[in-house]
Amino acid sequence: MNSALKLPVILGSAAVLAVSALLLDQPIPITPEAPPVRPTVAPVARANANQPVIQIALLLDTSGSMDGLLDQARSQLWNIVNRFSHAKRDGVAPQLQIALYAYGNADPGANSHEIRQVLPFTTDLDLLSEHLFSLRTSGGDEHCGEVIRDASAQLAWSKDPDTMRLIFIAGNEPFTQGPVDFDDAVRGARERGITVNTIHCGDYEEGVAGKWKDAAVLADGSYMNIDQNQRVVELAAPQDAEIAQLGAELNKTYVAYGAAGRKSQLRQEAQDSNSLGVSIASMVSRSVAKSSRNYSNESWDLVDAVKKNQVDVASVPAEELPEPMRGLDAAGRKAWLEAREQERTRLQQRIQTLNAERQRFLTQAREQQAAPGADTLEGAIGQVVEREAKKRHLTLE
Numbered sequence: 001m002n003s004a005l006k007l008p009v010i011l012g013s014a015a016v017l018a019v020s021a022l023l024l025d026q027p028i029p030i031t032p033e034a035p036p037v038r039p040t041v042a043p044v045a046r047a048n049a050n051q052p053v054i055q056i057a058l059l060l061d062t063s064g065s066m067d068g069l070l071d072q073a074r075s076q077l078w079n080i081v082n083r084f085s086h087a088k089r090d091g092v093a094p095q096l097q098i099a100l101y102a103y104g105n106a107d108p109g110a111n112s113h114e115i116r117q118v119l120p121f122t123t124d125l126d127l128l129s130e131h132l133f134s135l136r137t138s139g140g141d142e143h144c145g146e147v148i149r150d151a152s153a154q155l156a157w158s159k160d161p162d163t164m165r166l167i168f169i170a171g172n173e174p175f176t177q178g179p180v181d182f183d184d185a186v187r188g189a190r191e192r193g194i195t196v197n198t199i200h201c202g203d204y205e206e207g208v209a210g211k212w213k214d215a216a217v218l219a220d221g222s223y224m225n226i227d228q229n230q231r232v233v234e235l236a237a238p239q240d241a242e243i244a245q246l247g248a249e250l251n252k253t254y255v256a257y258g259a260a261g262r263k264s265q266l267r268q269e270a271q272d273s274n275s276l277g278v279s280i281a282s283m284v285s286r287s288v289a290k291s292s293r294n295y296s297n298e299s300w301d302l303v304d305a306v307k308k309n310q311v312d313v314a315s316v317p318a319e320e321l322p323e324p325m326r327g328l329d330a331a332g333r334k335a336w337l338e339a340r341e342q343e344r345t346r347l348q349q350r351i352q353t354l355n356a357e358r359q360r361f362l363t364q365a366r367e368q369q370a371a372p373g374a375d376t377l378e379g380a381i382g383q384v385v386e387r388e389a390k391k392r393h394l395t396l397e
Helices: 013-023 067-082 125-134 144-154 182-191 204-209 212-218 240-253 261-278 280-290 302-307 330-367 377-391
Strands: 053-061 095-103 115-122 164-171 195-201 223-226
Touching: 053 067, 053 144, 067 125, 067 261, 067 280, 067 377, 095 125, 095 144, 115 125, 115 144, 125 261, 144 164, 144 182, 164 377, 182 195, 182 212, 195 204, 195 212, 195 377, 204 212, 204 223, 212 223, 223 377, 240 261, 240 280, 240 330, 261 280, 280 330, 302 330
Parallel strands: 053 095, 053 164, 164 195, 195 223
Antiparallel strands: 095 115
16 A cells, blocks of 8 residues: 555455455556656547536645645545536536646746646546646645636636636645736636635635635635645445445456557556555545546547547557457447447446445444534535536536
């Protein structure tokens, strides 16, 4: 288990061993010594006609005191994604796009003020997870106004007035640092229809004194504070081991094609390993996300690509196909993919059924404990998402 992560694992060793057995032959997960290179263009799946879009930009302070914040972002990513699993507007599920910025750290790729676009908007959740795990902290200057300005201007924000456009900026230093006045940056974001939400990692009143609340009020957003070092209590559920195992088995239904296909498939496996390295609960949340419509990989997986009419499987050169498909004619290729799609659907439906049972179990278990607060990154983001969903007529089940 990754010793840098401070979140506890509350689960029997049998569950961990059951899932680990599926990953023993997989590549070693991304490590601090081998950070990924940021792609020039991150994949964004084409939204269907009339499909709502949700855009979230995460601006994370990566200065020397923010290890706890990164731990929470890594461990709670899939819970955040799962909040949108059953979102709908007029019966249509939205597309979720997430971008990532790091500030307060002079890592390669950062500008002279230690601000770096780690990833533009993407629908590739494995790519997002990979980059979250690559982030490291070091001492630096935290320029909140400047990173908001950059994210507002650089990202491909939707111009559809019904799109949910959210910035979440998290950090612990005064909001006034840096050469860009945060008032100007926040007003610029608001003019683009972007709601800026601020998350102070520390005492509530200290954040107010540091202007974190002022920035949120100016943006018609929300001001929240979290304990970045809070140890998240993970309740074990009887369904955990099977959900995590099924999540790993889903990988066998993915059919990589093209030059980038195998690399993306290895990334998928590595992010399973990374999630399991955090805790079994993180792997469970990731598995649930993989069973949802938000987890779609048409940029490298033939099953998703054909299902969404992105690729004509008959026209794919044989050398770009996996070995079992290379000798098949068009009808054979179609049948081979349909078999994988049917198996994937079976696994996803089983995960969803188990997760419904798991949620009922956890709800009852939490009723016997103190009510969980919103003083973690996931809780803070969840509060805003519920508020913004109501404003845009989105239902969140």
